[in-house]
C-alpha cells in the first residue's frame with residue numbers, strides 16, 4: 001500500500017470496492033459504473049472485488065485465479081488481504097453498498113490527512129437504487145467518521161435531486177439502431193443457440209427469483225394461440241418451474257429446448273452485460289429482477305415485469321410501489337392499473353391473479369409501446385449517474 005505519487009498528469013484514479021453479497025447485482029452495478037467511468041471520463045478505475053467466481057458468470061473472459069487483470073480499460077483486483085499491497089491512494093474511494101473498506105486503507109488516509117490534507121481522497125458510499133421519496137433528502141449527506149474522515153452517501157435515484165441512474169452516453173442510440181433492423185435480433189438468437197424462433201413469434205426473457213407466479217404465467221401462455229419462446233438462464237427462475245422440466249435442473253444443458261405445446265422453453269446461456277442488453281432489446285417482453293437488470297429492462301424500451309429483491313417484512317413491496325407510481329405517472333389509467341397489478345401479483349407470487357392480469361394487459365397497445373419508449377428519456381432526467389457522480393466529486 002502506498003501514498004499518492006507526485007503525479008505529473010492530471011488523470012484521476014478512483015477505487016471501487018465491492019463485496020458480492022449474493023447473486024450478480026453488486027458486481028453487476030459496480031462493473032457497469034467502472035466501465036463507464038473509464039470509457040467516458042478517462043478515469044483510471046480500480047475495481048476491487050472479493051468474489052471473482054461470481055464475476056466470471058457475467059464476464060467469461062475473467063480468470064478468477066488472477067490477483068490483477070484488465071478488461072474494458074478497468075483494472076480488476078481480487079480483493080483479499082494479500083493483494084492490498086497493490087493499493088495506492090487515489091482521488092476517490094467508493095465503497096459499494098456499505099461494504100467496509102479495509103482498515104489499513106483508512107489508517108493510511110488518516111496519516112495522509114495529517115501530512116497533506118489536500119491529497120485526501122473523496123470517500124463515498126454508493127447505495128442501492130430506490131424510487132422512494134426519502135432518497136432526495138439523504139443523497140449527498142456527509143457522515144463524520146470516528147477516524148476523523150468524512151464519508152458521503154451517494155444515493156442513485158429517479159429525480160434530479162438524487163444521484164441518478166447508470167446509463168452510458170450512447171446507449172439509446174445503439175439500442176435504436178439495433179431495434180431498427182430486425183435481422184439483429186434473429187442473428188443474436190442464432191448466436192445464442194436458440195433455434196426455431198421465427199420473426200413473428202413472441203419472445204420473452206426471464207431472469208427472476210423463485211416465485212410460483214412464473215409457473216402460472218407459463219401455464220397460461222400454453223393456452224394462448226401464438227407461439228411463445230421463453231428464454232431462461234440456468235438459475236433461480238428454473239426452481240419455480242421444475243414440474244415443467246423433463247429432468248433435474250442440474251442435468252439441463254444450455255441451448256436445450258423444452259416443448260410445451262405453443263410454448264418453447266429455451267435454456268439460455270449467460271452472456272456478458274452487453275450481450276444481455278442486446279437480448280433485452282430483442283425480446284418482446286422481459287422479466288427482470290434486482291437492480292441492474294431492472295434498469296436495463298427500462299433502457300430496452302420494452303415492457304417488463306420487475307421481480308424486486310425480497311426484503312424483510314415485505315419492505316420491498318413499498319419500494320415496488322414507489323417505482324410503479326413514478327413509472328405510471330404519464331400512463332393511461334387503465335394501462336397503469338393493469339401493469340401495476342401484474343407486477344404486484346408476480347411479486348406476491350399470486351398464482352391466480354397473475355395470469356388474469358397478464359391476460360388484461362395488452363402490451364402491444366400503441367400508447368403502452370409509446371410509454372416504454374418515452375420512459376427512459378424521462379427517467380434519465382438530463383444526467384446519468386456517472387456524470388452526476390463526476391460533478392459531485394468536483395464540487396466536494
Ligand SMILES: Cc1cn([C@H]2C[C@H](O)[C@@H](COP(=O)(O)OP(=O)(O)O[C@H]3O[C@@H](C)[C@H](O)[C@@H](O)[C@H]3O)O2)c(=O)[nH]c1=O
Nearest residue numbers: 023024025028058270271272273276290291292293309
Ligand atoms: C442473465 C444475465 C445477467 N447479467 C447481469 C445483469 C446484471 O448486471 C446482473 C444481475 O444483477 P441484478 O439484475 O441486479 O439482479 P441480482 O438478483 O443478480 O442482484 C441482486 O443482488 C442483491 C444482492 C441486491 O441486493 C439486489 O438489489 C440485486 O442487485 O447480471 C449478465 O451480464 N448476463 C446475463 O446473461
